[in-house]
Amino acid sequence: MRAELVAPHGPYSALDVVPTTRSTNADLAKAAVAGAADRTVLLSEEQTAGQGRRGRTWSSPRGGLYLSVLFRPTDVPAQRLPWLNLLAGVALVRVARSLEVPAALKWPNDLLLGSAQRKGAGILSEITAGVAQAVVVGIGLNVAPLPSDVQPAPGGLEPTSLADEGATADRNAIAISLLRELGALEAKWRETGGDPFASGLHEEYQQHSAxxxxxxxxxLAGGVQLHGTAQRIEADGTLVVRAQDGTDHGVSAGDVVHLRRA
Incomplete structure (x- = not known):
């Protein structure tokens, strides 16, 4: 993997694979504080304390793909950094579709696979505290058939994996493909100063949006719920929801549950 993905032959500065860790995101956040280079990658065969959004645990059984990438996009305005999360989703869709698995994205961080649109991956992007312009993007992708005891995601979203949806590629090949797609998307986004329109990221994300x-x-936080119809993704990556009274609300964070097609 290093031969294909690490400079000068690939877009990354460093890549390590470990047999187990509590959380690849937490490990890379510590590495960022210690001065780890831009575009450093960490993969683990297993996570014992993987995290999702809002501090939830992410089930990380062996056979999945668990990786984090440290990005330091110093020329990108801070308000555009949330697009790294959505960018990772586009990379996941590209990989799934290359394996002939139907794929779509549930804002802000879920990959939906198959005709039933079950959850096949989650994304967690975190700005590293105390380090300027350092973002760790974590991806947990279900590759092998899932054990029977994996629990549904928040909102009752049923889990699935690439294998459960008919994909047959091995995990190393999927990891290489995913990291190549992620690297290509991030480089183009960074070249445009993080502009989601100039980079084509906004258009591609909306095309894949479920x-x-x-x-x-x-x-939302504090037990507040907003009911309505999702309208669009804004330039800053927020989701615009039109409430039942006709008013539009920009949502920057929250758990989205799909109800029915409007």
Whole structure:
């Protein structure tokens, strides 16, 4: 993998694979504080304390693909950094579709696979505290058939994997493909100063969105719920939801539950 992905033959500065860790995101956040280079990659065969959004645990059984990448896009304005999360989703869709698995994205961080649109991957992007312009993008992708005891995601979203949806590629090949797609998307986005329109990222994300046009329930902080129809993704990556009274609300964070097509 290093031969294909690490400079001068690939887009990354360093790549390590470990048999197990608590969290690849937490490990790379520490490495960022210690001065790890831009575009450093960490993969683990297993995570014992993988995290999702809002501090939830992410089930990380062996046979999945668990990786994090440290990006230091110093020329990108801070308000555009949330697009790294959406960018990773586009990379996942490209990989799944290359394996002939139907794929779409549920804003802000879920990959939906197959005709039933079950959850096949989650993304967690975190700005590293105390380090300027350092973002760790973590991806947990279900590759092998899932064990029977994997629990549904928040909102009742059923889990699945690439293998469960008919894909046959091995995990190393999938990892290489995913990291290549991620590297290519991030480089183009960075070259445009993080502009989601000039880089083509906004258009491609919306094409893959399973959320835009959907009736949704958004579970916000403090137990607040917003019901409405998802309208579009804004320039800053927020989701615009039109409430039942016709007012538009920009949502920057929250759990989205799809209800039915509007």
């Amino acid at each position: 959320t835009v046009g959907e009736r949704v329930r958004v579970e």
